[in-house]
Amino acid sequence: MLEKTTRxxxxxxxxxxxxxxxxxxxxxxxxxEDYSLGEISEEAEVSRQAVYDNIKRTESMLETYExxxxxxxxxxxxxxxxxxxxxxxxxxxxxxxxxxLNQLKELD
Amino acid sequence: MLEKTTRxxxxxxxxxxxxxxxxxxxxxxxxxEDYSLGEISEEAEVSRQAVYDNIKRTESMLETYExxxxxxxxxxxxxxxxxxxxxxxxxxxxxxxxxxLNQLKELD
Numbered sequence: 350m351l352e353k354t355t356r357x358x359x360x361x362x363x364x365x366x367x368x369x370x371x372x373x374x375x376x377x378x379x380x381x382e383d384y385s386l387g388e389i390s391e392e393a394e395v396s397r398q399a400v401y402d403n404i405k406r407t408e409s410m411l412e413t414y415e416x417x418x419x420x421x422x423x424x425x426x427x428x429x430x431x432x433x434x435x436x437x438x439x440x441x442x443x444x445x446x447x448x449x450l451n452q453l454k455e456l457d
Numbered sequence: 458m459l460e461k462t463t464r465x466x467x468x469x470x471x472x473x474x475x476x477x478x479x480x481x482x483x484x485x486x487x488x489x490e491d492y493s494l495g496e497i498s499e500e501a502e503v504s505r506q507a508v509y510d511n512i513k514r515t516e517s518m519l520e521t522y523e524x525x526x527x528x529x530x531x532x533x534x535x536x537x538x539x540x541x542x543x544x545x546x547x548x549x550x551x552x553x554x555x556x557x558l559n560q561l562k563e564l565d
Contacts, residue, residue, distance in 0.1 A: 363526075364526075366525035366526055367522075367525060367526070414475075417474035417475060418471075418472075418474055418475070418526075418528075420526075420528075
């Protein structure tokens with residue numbers, strides 16, 4: 350469930366601009382502010398079932414957008430590449446440093 | 458016109474997964490394969506006006522997606538940052554190189 354919540358938070362982050370205001374409200378209350386379905390239904394003055402159906406439909410829409418645009422997947426790939434790049438740069442400097450150090454030693 | 462074509466090609470690239478097959482076909486023929494509206498209407502056996510309306514509607518959808526998701530804008534920002542990063546790394550290595558060179562000189 351925690352894993353699904355994390356995923357939904359990310360998908361919501363990437364695709365919320367494509368949702369209606371009502372969908373955004375329910376998703377924010379349910380996933381970001383941790384309201385229960387019952388609490389949302391009271392707040393919105395609709396049935397618990399209506400809230401549930403709307404959230405399920407929205408989740409499915411977010412997954413469909415992700416299947417088509419892969420924004421979350423690309424974000425994760427980009428993050429991995431950035432971390433690898435950081436490591437490569439760190440290592441390269443280290444290598445340069447040790448190259449120079451070895452050359453200095455060889456001169457002695 | 459060339460600028461608009463370039464922009465439409467990029468927007469099409471980023472958002473084509475959100476279009477219908479017919480929209481994709483018309484956009485590909487018009488923007489990628491340089492068919493005229495008349496040639497597309499012959500090929501698709503619909504009126505020239507129908508093709509024109511469909512393409513205009515699709516262009517407007519692509520712009521709306523861009524207003525909401527900014528994928529092309531972010532792509533350009535990312536490209537700028539990557540180029541800056543490349544320059545920074547190149548300079549940093551050069552600096553390291555000359556630091557070492559100066560130290561070597563100071564030892565003589």
